[in-house]
Amino acid sequence: MSIFNTGVNPFKKTKVVPVFLTITDDYAKYAAAAINSLMKHAAPERNYRVIVMYDKLGWRNRLRLRNLVTRNCAIEFHKMKYNLYMQIIVRYCAKRTGSGDFFSSAVYYYRAFIARLFPQYDKGIYIDSDTILMGDIGELYDADLGDKVIAARVDPKVAAVPEFVRYVENALGVPAKEYVNSGVLLMDLKKLRKLRYITRMTDLIREYDADLVAPDQDYLNVILKGQIKHLGREWNCQPEGESYRGAKLLHFNLSKKPWYHEDVTCGELFWKAAKGTGFYGDLMREKESYSIDDAKEAQMKITALIEKAERLSKVETPLIGGLIKEVKE
Numbered sequence: 001m002s003i004f005n006t007g008v009n010p011f012k013k014t015k016v017v018p019v020f021l022t023i024t025d026d027y028a029k030y031a032a033a034a035i036n037s038l039m040k041h042a043a044p045e046r047n048y049r050v051i052v053m054y055d056k057l058g059w060r061n062r063l064r065l066r067n068l069v070t071r072n073c074a075i076e077f078h079k080m081k082y083n084l085y086m087q088i089i090v091r092y093c094a095k096r097t098g099s100g101d102f103f104s105s106a107v108y109y110y111r112a113f114i115a116r117l118f119p120q121y122d123k124g125i126y127i128d129s130d131t132i133l134m135g136d137i138g139e140l141y142d143a144d145l146g147d148k149v150i151a152a153r154v155d156p157k158v159a160a161v162p163e164f165v166r167y168v169e170n171a172l173g174v175p176a177k178e179y180v181n182s183g184v185l186l187m188d189l190k191k192l193r194k195l196r197y198i199t200r201m202t203d204l205i206r207e208y209d210a211d212l213v214a215p216d217q218d219y220l221n222v223i224l225k226g227q228i229k230h231l232g233r234e235w236n237c238q239p240e241g242e243s244y245r246g247a248k249l250l251h252f253n254l255s256k257k258p259w260y261h262e263d264v265t266c267g268e269l270f271w272k273a274a275k276g277t278g279f280y281g282d283l284m285r286e287k288e289s290y291s292i293d294d295a296k297e298a299q300m301k302i303t304a305l306i307e308k309a310e311r312l313s314k315v316e317t318p319l320i321g322g323l324i325k326e327v328k329e
């Protein structure tokens with residue numbers, strides 16, 4: 001147990017809502033706003049435990065995140081180990097350095113390890129660090145999964161871009177109206193352990209070594225096809241381009257980030273969440289130094305991602321998961 005871990009008796013597992021984030025030093029300042037807003041909207045009668053999974057996260061950032069702790073929200077840090085699964089992922093990521101390679105960092109895959117690394121929990125939530133809470137995350141935790149393995153929202157960014165629609169349907173074999181965003185996940189960790197999720201994912205990586213558009217999310221959709229419950233808009237609301245009325249969680253996904261741009265829908269809510277976190281100054285300086293060239297580069301990256309999706313959609317059979325399909329049919 002590290003000195004950075006604090007609060008809420010970890011052994012009262014049935015009473016705790018575990019919420020996982022996966023970050024590096026670069027993401028700590030955004031995660032702070034996400035965690036702060038989570039704590040602000042926490043129900044006083046419940047206990048929460050924010051678990052930050054990381055590889056490189058300096059002690060100064062850990063200390064600043066730890067300072068967010070409240071009476072009923074604990075923070076725990078978990079350093080990822082370089083085990084066999086991680087080796088496969090790191091090697092796979094190292095090959096993906098093209099212009100459309102958006103998600104070529106191992107940190108995107110840490111969420112796939114949650115079930116295996118935390119056997120003390122039967123249910124858990126994962127959230128991206130580019131999110132902020134507008135409601136009590138305990139309500140999401142209480143949602144009934146029925147016989148499904150996870151719950152997530154159908155990705156609104158996919159439906160909006162025809163190249164993405166063709167990509168998920170042709171290259172992944174997943175209907176666009178079923179393809180979910182992996183930024184907010186409610187997980188039945190027992191079922192994920194039973195499925196041996198991390199083994200299945202790394203098996204697919206080794207078997208196909210496929211070049212994909214959003215790898216961690218693509219594997220999730222292929223492996224759990226037909227076993228995902230769909231969340232409503234309120235739990236993964238992407239305010240740029242859709243109504244945010246009644247939203248309980250805002251996600252600045254594949255859009256202008258409020259920490260770079262002035263005119264971002266709901267941007268002021270992000271800044272409100274960042275206030276008092278100890279990262280506010282860092283965030284303001286980052287926004288100040290964001291240049292027109294940086295914005296151009298970000299736009300070019302999105303264009304390259306769409307081009308990659310279009311290129312990869314021109315296949316006869318899906319790129320991964322052929323084996324899974326054969327078993328089922």
Ligand SMILES: [Mn+2]
Nearest residue numbers: 128130183253
């Ligand atoms: Mn995100």
